[in-house]
Amino acid sequence: MSQPINTGILPAKLLDEANGLVSQLSKEQLLWLGGYLSGVGLNTSTTNGLSQQGAVSDMEAASASNATQVLKVLVGSHSGNGKIIAKIINEQAQANHQRVEVLNMAEYKPKQIKKEENVLFIVSTHGEGEPPAEAEELYRFLGTKRVGDLSQLNYAIIALGDSSYQYFCQTGIDFHDRLKTHGANAIAEPYLLDVDFKQQLPTVVPELLKGVFKEGSTKQSQASTETTLLSDSNGLFEAEVIDKVKLNGRGSEKETYHLELDLEGSGFEYQPGDSLEVYAVNNAHLVEQVISKIGLQANEEVTHQGETVSLNELLLHHKEITVVTRPVITKLSSFVTEPDLNRLLDNKDELDRFLDGSDLLDLVSEYTFNITAQELGDTLRTLPPRAYSIASSQADVGDEVHLTVGAVRYQKNERQHEGVCSTYLIDRLNVGDKVAVAIKSNDGFRLPEDKKDIILIGAGTGVAPFRSFVQERAERDSTGRTWLFFGDQHFETDFLYQSEWLKHRQKNELTKIDVAFSRDQEEKIYVQHRLLQKADEVYDWLSSGAHIYVCGDRQKMAKDVLQAFITIISQKESLSAEEAEKRLRALRKSGRYQEDVY
Numbered sequence: 001m002s003q004p005i006n007t008g009i010l011p012a013k014l015l016d017e018a019n020g021l022v023s024q025l026s027k028e029q030l031l032w033l034g035g036y037l038s039g040v041g042l043n044t045s046t047t048n049g050l051s052q053q054g055a056v057s058d059m060e061a062a063s064a065s066n067a068t069q070v071l072k073v074l075v076g077s078h079s080g081n082g083k084i085i086a087k088i089i090n091e092q093a094q095a096n097h098q099r100v101e102v103l104n105m106a107e108y109k110p111k112q113i114k115k116e117e118n119v120l121f122i123v124s125t126h127g128e129g130e131p132p133a134e135a136e137e138l139y140r141f142l143g144t145k146r147v148g149d150l151s152q153l154n155y156a157i158i159a160l161g162d163s164s165y166q167y168f169c170q171t172g173i174d175f176h177d178r179l180k181t182h183g184a185n186a187i188a189e190p191y192l193l194d195v196d197f198k199q200q201l202p203t204v205v206p207e208l209l210k211g212v213f214k215e216g217s218t219k220q221s222q223a224s225t226e227t228t229l230l231s232d233s234n235g236l237f238e239a240e241v242i243d244k245v246k247l248n249g250r251g252s253e254k255e256t257y258h259l260e261l262d263l264e265g266s267g268f269e270y271q272p273g274d275s276l277e278v279y280a281v282n283n284a285h286l287v288e289q290v291i292s293k294i295g296l297q298a299n300e301e302v303t304h305q306g307e308t309v310s311l312n313e314l315l316l317h318h319k320e321i322t323v324v325t326r327p328v329i330t331k332l333s334s335f336v337t338e339p340d341l342n343r344l345l346d347n348k349d350e351l352d353r354f355l356d357g358s359d360l361l362d363l364v365s366e367y368t369f370n371i372t373a374q375e376l377g378d379t380l381r382t383l384p385p386r387a388y389s390i391a392s393s394q395a396d397v398g399d400e401v402h403l404t405v406g407a408v409r410y411q412k413n414e415r416q417h418e419g420v421c422s423t424y425l426i427d428r429l430n431v432g433d434k435v436a437v438a439i440k441s442n443d444g445f446r447l448p449e450d451k452k453d454i455i456l457i458g459a460g461t462g463v464a465p466f467r468s469f470v471q472e473r474a475e476r477d478s479t480g481r482t483w484l485f486f487g488d489q490h491f492e493t494d495f496l497y498q499s500e501w502l503k504h505r506q507k508n509e510l511t512k513i514d515v516a517f518s519r520d521q522e523e524k525i526y527v528q529h530r531l532l533q534k535a536d537e538v539y540d541w542l543s544s545g546a547h548i549y550v551c552g553d554r555q556k557m558a559k560d561v562l563q564a565f566i567t568i569i570s571q572k573e574s575l576s577a578e579e580a581e582k583r584l585r586a587l588r589k590s591g592r593y594q595e596d597v598y
């Protein structure tokens, strides 16, 4: 064993005695002693109101049990929320002298699970009820018979999701089912966390750590998790809108805007691939109609997070009214007098049709409610921020951030419906106004080394992050080649950022650009068709190590593009579709196939 360095803190005699003791102890005894000593140190240096004797003996008990027990935290995240939670748990556990080891699922060997004793799985759901790329391998492994018996494993699950999706927290639920099938022991039912997960953590984290480290005391408190949460976030910044330009030409069926916001004074730093979270304000007319339909008063006072606000203020700024979710309808059903809302809840097809695009005004127009302003406020979901891919490189634009925003407007129930955030940015914000924003970093969508080639595939607003990528690589004088595939409806009106691409092309900052305008000819042509047409060259780039990036529509485009790559690989390498899919999974795992789809 190596000798401790004498920093001069211990006199030589005491240091000798300490070394003598340490040399006689086993590894387990050393771990216990470490916990015990830090407990003593913590309690003698703080004045927390506990008698020193009591505090030390509490800590002693905690250290004795916790020192040998390690909680492994396996995180599978796409947009970073899971990582925020893992960080908070790690900090809380450290403060309690509990031992936690955080690992990304992508870097974890699935077979290792057979040797684990205590694991917390933090996993989100993406796609349509699918695991994020980082979790894919472990998720698949747990679904096979190869896993065998896991009765040695105690586990807990934090499942992240969004209850407006049909398969809420499905991946976390699947992990739970698969682990149970193999005989693992759940410490608690999975925590299914919605978009307001930060508000739930002050309760969830202490409860979870207590469940895992049963014996001894846990000193973490709700208040300390709240403090961590506040200091953890990048914080919000009120950014001024400095420019807003419509990108589509006259006659287009699309409504896409380029927005520039001023971040000066925010201290925000972002990288290509990150998104900007925008905190929207609801449409005042929609709020007014909802309140009046229910028969409430706009100026009624309600309590929101300990403060008194008017119902109008609550619905404008804090509650989601453009989207209704299953859990919200379920909670609201007890306040409906007629007709019976449970009939809708019991009919899955009808409910799915209703949920697809209905807003709160649709619900309160069809059903009669007997509900107070406070009850309404307590039942509705927190209005979550919306993410927008950052369309600029800070190396190029400095203290600005640029966005490419498509308006969400559609007809339903003979009424025009509007998405809250896209129309807030496009209709209700003017140059000079301020908007609350935060940076959402995304390590799952990152540029490779400068010398690597990249293939960028984006349709509509999906091109936004690629503007940032190309700007960044131009600033860095990257030597790698860049090939952009862009798709939209019409060449004349919808070629977003056309002049910028041409300039980059002239300077060779963009090596190639291929476009697919779906409605300029009889048959529909999309980006995946262009990929297939250029299969030879695409495959050459891929073989020489190119990284692929896909951004935009998740429901169709992302799937079709993935399929196009499977086809290209299977044809060029004479592989079955299954084998080609496996190759693609490997590319994904190594970060060479990255998606940011929505």
Ligand SMILES: Cc1cc2nc3c(=O)[nH]c(=O)nc-3n(C[C@H](O)[C@H](O)[C@H](O)COP(=O)(O)OP(=O)(O)OC[C@H]3O[C@@H](n4cnc5c(N)ncnc54)[C@H](O)[C@@H]3O)c2cc1C
Binding pocket: 275, 322, 323, 356, 357, 358, 386, 387, 388, 389, 390, 404, 405, 406, 407, 408, 409, 410, 412, 418, 419, 420, 421, 422, 423, 461, 462, 464, 596, 597, 598
């Ligand atoms: C990582 C990420 C990056 C993103 N980047 C961008 C970006 O760069 N640019 C961009 O514009 N958006 C982007 N988005 C999408 C963006 O976050 C919002 O989801 C989008 O702007 C809609 O939000 P909203 O508040 O306007 O609509 P909401 O108030 O959320 O309303 C949307 C609702 O309308 C429904 N709906 C929409 N169209 C129809 C229809 N035709 N019929 C029936 N129902 C319909 C939807 O089902 C949904 O329930 C991104 C999303 C993510 C997750």
Ligand SMILES: Cc1cc2nc3c(=O)[nH]c(=O)nc-3n(C[C@H](O)[C@H](O)[C@H](O)COP(=O)(O)O)c2cc1C
Binding pocket: 076, 077, 078, 079, 080, 081, 082, 083, 123, 124, 125, 126, 127, 128, 129, 130, 132, 160, 161, 162, 163, 165, 166, 167, 168, 169, 170, 195, 554, 597, 598
């Ligand atoms: C494109 C996309 C698809 C999603 N699909 C689902 C889904 O099917 N079910 C669900 O519960 N949540 C879904 N979500 C919500 C995420 O799970 C949620 O935002 C979560 O907090 C993300 O955690 P992460 O940042 O750790 O990945 C989806 C989010 C996005 C952006």
